[in-house]
Amino acid sequence: MKSAQEDAYLEFVTARAKALYRSAYALAAGDTHLAEDLVQETLSRVYVHWGRVAGANSPAAYAQTVLVRTFLSLRRRRSSGERPVGNMPDSPESGPDAALRLTLLEALGQLPPRDRAVLLLRYWEGHSIEETAQMLRLSSSAVRSQGTRALGRLRALLGDSLSDLVPQ
CATH class of the missing domain: 1.10.1740 (Rna Polymerase Sigma Factor; Chain: A)
Structure with missing residues (x-):
């Protein structure tokens, strides 16, 4: 180079x-x-x-x-479904934000990889539906429906647990 x-x-x-x-x-x-x-x-x-x-x-x-x-x-490609348990944080975190973040990450970890990718690109990174579709090689309608289903799964996993963590 x-x-x-x-x-x-x-x-x-x-x-x-x-x-x-x-x-x-x-x-x-x-x-x-x-x-x-x-x-x-x-x-x-x-x-x-x-x-x-x-x-x-x-x-x-x-x-x-x-x-x-x-x-x-x-x-x-991953041949093993093995997942580590009891993660030790690299640095101590405190406050309601840390608990909320850990709860969300745990719930995201339970979603299929493609659902995580759609949610990350749409809501974390803020990409448009068309940009997300292009990145994932999907149609726009597939991104919409997969995003809706992924959010539904995430809500089902989280239940009412977020209301305890969000400051009022």
Whole structure:
């Protein structure tokens, strides 16, 4: 890679790595190790195609698409359904926001990967239905219906537990 392209790539990584990690963390339902792996894989795939990506309208959107597709691909390939229990937080969190976040992440972890991806792209990242459809290679109507069903599943999982956590 040429020096100017390397500099542009490093600048991109510096600007977008935290946002990619936050998205990966939500997709991974709070699994920090999986989130770090997803970001690393995403950035390596973006690096390989940086010459083409840098000229695109939005390298950030490209990276987000790669992140979601990497996550979905990993979930399909995973041969073991083993999940760790008793997560130890990296740093102590306090306040009602932390309890709400942990409850939401736990509920998201119980949803199928594609449902998590739709909810993340639509409501966490704020992408339009059309952008989400393009990233997931679905039709707009499929994104709408899958989003509605995913929200319904999330509400069923959460029940009334959120009302205790949301400050009034």
